[in-house]
Amino acid sequence: xxxxxxxxxxxxxxxxxxxxxxxxxxxxxxxxxxxxxxxxxxxxxxxxxxxxxxxxxxxxxxxxxxxxxxxxxxxxxxxxxxxxxxxx
Numbered sequence: 001x002x003x004x005x006x007x008x009x010x011x012x013x014x015x016x017x018x019x020x021x022x023x024x025x026x027x028x029x030x031x032x033x034x035x036x037x038x039x040x041x042x043x044x045x046x047x048x049x050x051x052x053x054x055x056x057x058x059x060x061x062x063x064x065x066x067x068x069x070x071x072x073x074x075x076x077x078x079x080x081x082x083x084x085x086x087x088x
Contacts, residue, residue, distance in 0.1 A: 028036070
């Protein structure tokens with residue numbers, strides 16, 4: 001069950017207010033934000049590698065090619081430009 005869907009907004013407002021006050025008391029600096037973004041990038045890059053190896057493992061099991069109109073998107077982990085490159 002999704003707790004966010006069943007919790008009334010009136011119960012969420014005090015929690016949001018507490019979190020906002022705590023954030024205002026101690027805002028993350030540039031270094032903290034960069035560290036957080038780097039950790040997020042590392043996790044996403046790992047997920048792309050796992051996804052890529054899962055798709056590659058499934059390729060050997062296919063009996064026929066996928067139906068027309070489907071596309072394959074390739075995202076390279078560790079792209080030095082800071083963005084993901086895609087092939088369609």
